[in-house]
Amino acid sequence: MTTFTHTVQAWACAIFTAASITATTPIFAATMDPVRELEVSVVTGKNLPKLLGQSFDNYSVMVVTGDRLVAIPFQFDDIDSNGYPYVTGQKPKIKGQEGVMDEHDELVFMLKDTGDKLTAAAKSGLQGELVSELEFKEDGASRYAYLIKGNAERDKHHYTFFDKKTGLGKTNKFSLQVDPENALVWSDFFYKDFKGDHSVLDTMKVRIKAKLGFIKATIGNKLIPNEIVGVKNGPVRSIIAVDASLSILGIPLLEKAGANFIVTNQNITAPVYAYIPKAAGALSDLNIEVSLDFHKLDGAKIRSAKGPAEPIIVGGKGADPSKLHVTLEDNWLSGSSGKGADIIAFFEGTPKFKPSLDAFYKGPDDIDEPERYPGGHPQVGYLIGKIPTSDDIVVGIDLFFSDRFWQGNDPSAAIKKLKNPVPVTVNAI
Numbered sequence: 001m002t003t004f005t006h007t008v009q010a011w012a013c014a015i016f017t018a019a020s021i022t023a024t025t026p027i028f029a030a031t032m033d034p035v036r037e038l039e040v041s042v043v044t045g046k047n048l049p050k051l052l053g054q055s056f057d058n059y060s061v062m063v064v065t066g067d068r069l070v071a072i073p074f075q076f077d078d079i080d081s082n083g084y085p086y087v088t089g090q091k092p093k094i095k096g097q098e099g100v101m102d103e104h105d106e107l108v109f110m111l112k113d114t115g116d117k118l119t120a121a122a123k124s125g126l127q128g129e130l131v132s133e134l135e136f137k138e139d140g141a142s143r144y145a146y147l148i149k150g151n152a153e154r155d156k157h158h159y160t161f162f163d164k165k166t167g168l169g170k171t172n173k174f175s176l177q178v179d180p181e182n183a184l185v186w187s188d189f190f191y192k193d194f195k196g197d198h199s200v201l202d203t204m205k206v207r208i209k210a211k212l213g214f215i216k217a218t219i220g221n222k223l224i225p226n227e228i229v230g231v232k233n234g235p236v237r238s239i240i241a242v243d244a245s246l247s248i249l250g251i252p253l254l255e256k257a258g259a260n261f262i263v264t265n266q267n268i269t270a271p272v273y274a275y276i277p278k279a280a281g282a283l284s285d286l287n288i289e290v291s292l293d294f295h296k297l298d299g300a301k302i303r304s305a306k307g308p309a310e311p312i313i314v315g316g317k318g319a320d321p322s323k324l325h326v327t328l329e330d331n332w333l334s335g336s337s338g339k340g341a342d343i344i345a346f347f348e349g350t351p352k353f354k355p356s357l358d359a360f361y362k363g364p365d366d367i368d369e370p371e372r373y374p375g376g377h378p379q380v381g382y383l384i385g386k387i388p389t390s391d392d393i394v395v396g397i398d399l400f401f402s403d404r405f406w407q408g409n410d411p412s413a414a415i416k417k418l419k420n421p422v423p424v425t426v427n428a429i
Contacts, residue, residue: 042107044106071154079095107147110159137422173193191340244258272394288383291382300337
């Protein structure tokens with residue numbers, strides 16, 4: 001008889017082996033460390049002066065492999081008024097002209113797809129015009145990509161895809177199921193390198209807590225009205241635009257609210273932009289909890305930016321969970337399953353947004369609805385308090401996934417590299 005476990009294994013396997021999501025063979029995969037392997041290189045229009053005012057359509061990115069230039073996955077993204085990639089149909093307005101390179105617009109591709117320096121042999125066989133050389137230099141070694149005009153060759157592979165109808169997001173490394181009617185409700189998360197037969201995630205939890213005098217109210221993500229209003233599936237990243245609105249204790253919150261979720265091969269960025277009206281100042285208390293409740297990760301190790309070097313061990317032993325702390329300036333959280341799935345999270349916010357911030361942790365004995373599986377195994381997240389009113393804000397969580405972040409039982413080296421992407425130098429041809 002087919003067991004539930006075998007069914008889950010088969011379904012998870014199908015996600016990564018079926019259909020549409022395959023990536024080019026990374027040229028430097030054998031030598032890259034975990035962070036550089038997942039890194040998405042971003043080049044702004046400001047650094048590409050020859051493209052300013054030009055349509056995206058006639059440009060591509062190629063790299064040298066052997067004695068020829070070949071196309072790699074890339075995409076151009078317009079940017080909106082909040083500084084995030086723009087999707088047709090979203091509320092925030094586009095900044096500049098759609099499909100035309102402005103200073104703030106972005107060209108993106110995977111760092112691991114870069115190649116060798118251009119050779120005479122590779123140049124001789126090129127169809128089109130060489131525009132710029134993009135050089136990425138770290139530790140004395142350089143990798144290159146080339147911006148080409150008038151070459152029709154395109155790499156057909158995609159690293160990501162989000163299905164608006166089903167709510168299933170897929171990359172080469174993971175799949176995430178969200179409610180197609182509510183993008184804030186997350187459920188099954190399967191990671192390709194995880195040595196287990198189950199979803200790594202129970203659910204994501206967002207709670208907005210308010211107090212007006214003696215009256216208290218809490219609203220969870222299942223009750224926050226939000227709608228997926230647009231999706232852009234590019235070869236390198238999928239962008240999911242969401243609109244939301246919320247009132248609590250009769251006071252409107254999150255006016256003009258929304259989020260552009262950005263999914264890359266091993267990363268989810270979930271920013272939320274909103275205007276919290278002056279009327280919210282009548283609340284005597286307003287805070288937000290954002291957390292991930294994991295599933296069956298007993299024995300996993302958890303650390304935080306301002307916590308002890310000794311990790312918390314889920315289920316007992318290790319450091320005291322009450323010592324898990326972060327600040328606005330130093331805010332990473334990290335966990336290692338010990339089974340091929342590591343995670344690093346950062347809190348992101350606009351510079352003028354200065355709430356209080358701390359971490360929180362709940363273990364296997366803490367029942368905290370809503371849950372699909374009882375208890376936190378573990379539940380880890382951020383507590384955002386002292387939220388200012390009458391201000392436009394952008395807050396978000398950056399989640400990075402790998403099987404190798406905790407090398408030497410310490411995520412510090414990976415965190416440092418995540419904070420410091422390899423810089424690009426644009427060289428004239």
